[in-house]
Amino acid sequence: MKLKKGEEIEQSNIFTEIVLDNLSREELIDYFISINEKKFRADQVYKWLYSKSADNFESMTDLSKSLREKLATGTRLTKVTLVETTKSKIDGSIKLLLKLEDNNFIESVILKDSTRLTGCISSQVGCRMGCKFCNTAKIGLIRNLSSAEIIRQIQRVNEVALKEYGKELSNLVFMGMGEPLDNLNNLIKALEIILDENGMNFSHRKVTVSTCGISNNISKLFKLKNAPNIAISLNATNDETRNNIMPVNKKLPLNRLLEDIRKLPLPKRKRITFEYVLLKNINDSLEDAKRLIKMLHKIPSKINLIIYNQTEDSKFEQIDYDNVLKFQKILTDAGFSALIRKSLGADIDGACGQLYANYLKKRGKYVD
Ligand code: SF4
CATH class of the missing domain: 1.10.150.530 (DNA polymerase; domain 1)
Structure with a gap:
């Protein structure tokens, strides 16, 4: 036009x-x-x-x-505007729709559990990583968020947390829309402010950057005065499966990814979190659990087992809870910390992999 x-x-x-x-x-x-x-x-x-x-x-x-x-x-100054909130009737989590100055939209989520209010933060409008289990991937990458947009987003999320729960966010996870390490410079600039005691003053122990595994950029996070926690979205125990569900693996196969992770200058007591979305008949066999043990050998790690949120047009199926427990037991018997992550916000399309499910509808409704 x-x-x-x-x-x-x-x-x-x-x-x-x-x-x-x-x-x-x-x-x-x-x-x-x-x-x-x-x-x-x-x-x-x-x-x-x-x-x-x-x-x-x-x-x-x-x-x-x-x-x-x-x-x-x-x-x-940068403006990020709250346009809509949706609250989960099941667990009280809240999804926010936020409008950027160029009429693009992002979504963020407040995840509520018994002790924490966690802001699940977006780093890009869309994402180009193409993970097959993820709704955000369907719209591709529209653009990176600026560092100011990341910060303003957190401020809006915090305001909603205060209004709805009477307290501020305790934790942040960069696990919303986008691959944070695909927007490295703006992410680092935002993290410097988030972790600065004169800035937003979050403890580095309470901030997590989740990545599909752009390992050369992970190491750059350790140049920050205090590195945040790192979570790797792993989701497979062999290249064939990971290539199929996470195209990024074709560029950086599992062996190289894990080799790079072993070389990270992890401070004492810091562990890498491995996220593992369990997909029925894809990556959930007991052999997968045993391979996972071998793969993570000598990496200070903890494992989050995530139950896939099946939606109407899902390509994948959710696994039975009994099988999640069996998978977990193999890991814990081998001495790993393996938590089953409660899927918060599933009824508001705010759970893992569901953000931007209604992108086009929302855009049509709120664009000026
Ligand atoms: S899971 Fe994360 S990295 Fe993969 S496509 Fe979705 S937003 Fe991007």
Whole structure:
């Protein structure tokens, strides 16, 4: 569609202005110095943006009026808007639909269990990894989220958690839409703010990045002052099966992936989580359980067994709970920590692999 003249000007302004909340702390300081402002002013703004979730300059009341006006003229802040929430009648989990400034949408989920409120966070609009058990894969990759969009998303999720449950998120998992390590630079920039005590102040023990296994990028997370937890979405014990359900395996076969994981500079007491979605007659045999034991030998690990959420158009079937228990027993008998992960949010399409199930419907309903 051709834009009218006025719209062109408006669009170009958006993209040439400095997006202040897309800057790292160091970049923010550099920017303030470049406009002849003191470093401590940058620190004040940083605090407003990330520990007080400010989304406009007027609310930054300890800055002078002239500085607020200067910032409002030369820069802008990112907007991520909550458009809809859906609450699970089964377990109280909440799915959020969020709108981005370019009329794209993402979904996030608040997973509620007895002790934790976990924000399941998206890193991309769509995903290009093509995992066969995942709804997000069906729309392909539309674009990466900026670091500011990741942060604003978390702030919106936190606001809903406070409103609905009277408390803030305790944990974050990058397990929503997208492959976080396919958007590495923006992820790292966001993580620096999430884990910074002057920023969002999450403990690195409470933040998990889940990946289908882009191993050369996993090692880059260990350059952060405190690396988050790492979860690998494994889901198979041989290349043939993994190639079929996770095309990424064709580029990085299991042996190489595990070899790379063995080389990670894991701090003491940190373990890698292996996610294993059990798919009936695909990867759920007792031989699979035995192979898994051999594969994870000498990797400090814990295993999450995930029961597949079967939907109307699913290609895969859910396995019987008895068989999940048998699979688990083989692992625990061999000394592994293997938890069966309760599938939260399944009735709201908010469970693992279900995000963006209704993408086109939602987009049609809420686009301006
Ligand atoms: S499971 Fe994760 S990595 Fe795989 S297609 Fe879905 S969103 Fe992408």
